[in-house]
Amino acid sequence: MRKTFQDYQFSRVLDYALAFIMPVLAVVAALALGAIMLWLLDVDPREAYENLYNGAVGVSRGSPVLNIDSRSETFVKAIPLLFVGIGICIAFRAGVINVGGEGQMIAGAVVGTAVALEMESIPGIFTWVPWDDFPRLASITVVMFSAFVGGAVWGSIAGVLKAYFNVNEILSTIMLNQIAFQVMFYLLKGDLQDPRQQSRAGGIAKTVKVPEHTRLPRLTWFTDVNIRLHAGLLVAIALAVLVYVLLWRTTYGYRIRAVGKNPRAARYAGINVRRQVVYAMVWSGGFAGLAGI
Structure with missing residues (x-):
């Protein structure tokens, strides 16, 4: 039976409704499953979720005041x-x-940190620009781009x-997650x-603090805290x-x-499937690399 225009409209509305309802149902199902597990562990689910909520939004028990921190x-x-x-x-x-977001994040963190520390050794790299805020903006952009490249390269391997x-x-x-971990630990010890820290025994391996001008500014304009x-x-x-916009427009x-929907049909349509898979992992790894900064 041929579909009418009203049928297409109903189908479209249903798709939009499901797009909104399904994430909500997923959250509800996760909370329900968590409540069952807490109950099996002889823990009051209501009290546990109440403490979780209060800790997240900064509400102290018995006090209506929100903790902005x-x-x-x-x-x-x-x-x-x-x-x-x-x-x-x-x-x-x-x-x-x-599932390699963790390793790609580490790769971005390592590359971004190395670039940020290297920029500290190049004094006045952006001071020739008359705009006072440009050096910091340019430094942050370079560090974030470096982190993106680090994660993108790591993602492109997979x-x-x-x-x-x-x-x-x-x-x-x-497996690349584990390799990224080991590379990071090697560099943190080298x-x-x-x-x-080299003269100290034990302790957590860490780098020197990255320069202040390579860090994203804090959003303190709306609070005194x-x-x-x-x-x-x-x-x-x-x-x-x-x-x-990139994916849907x-x-x-x-x-x-x-x-992603149908690789065979995409190939028949003239799309280079292999190239798109690699590109998708490059973008995916790059954004995960930004998380490391």
């Missing part, structure tokens, strides 16, 4: 997840299950293995280690919007989604 810390911890989630979304739309050698991306990205919330939140939100995004 606690709420800002929730956002601070969410910012890396936003960057990684944006990257994972791109890979998923291409039909690639990227993309190439998937596209040209048919290596399962789940296995390759998990070239990137804080010289002041010295919070750690920084401009990375605004960057992540802006990138999420841009990625949405451009021909490039259409090719990525076509490969």
Whole structure:
């Protein structure tokens, strides 16, 4: 039976409704499953979720006053997840299950930190520009781009293995996570280690603090409290919007989604499936690399 215009309208409305309802149902299902597990552990689920909520939004028991510092810390911890989630979304739309966000984030952190520390040894690199804020803006841009490249290169390894050698991306990205860990630990005990730690026994390996002009500015304009919330939140939100436009409003995004939906049909349509898989992992790894900064 031929569908009418009203049928198409109903189908479209149903798709929009499901797009909104399904994430809500997923959250409810997760909370329900967590409540069951807490109950099996002889813990009151209501009290546990109440403490979880109060800790996240900064509400003290018996006090209606919100703690701005606690709420800002929730956002601070969410910012890396936003960057990684944006990257994972791109890979998923291409039909690639990227579980290597952690390793790609580490790769971005290592490269970005190395570049930031190197920029400290080049005094006056951007001071020739008359705009006072340009040196810091340029430094932050260079560091973030370096982190993106580090994560993108790490993600491209799994993309190439998937596209040209048919290596399962789940296995390759998990193994690349471990390699990234070991490379990071090696560098933290070597070239990137804080010289002041070399004479100490034990302790947590770390680098020298990166210069202040390479760090994202804190969002302290709306409060007098010295919070750690920084401009990375605004960057992540802006990138999420841009990625949405890229995936759903451009021909490039259409090719990525076509490969994810049906690689064979995409190939018959003239789309280079292998190239799109690699590109998707490059973008995915790059955004995960930004989370390291």
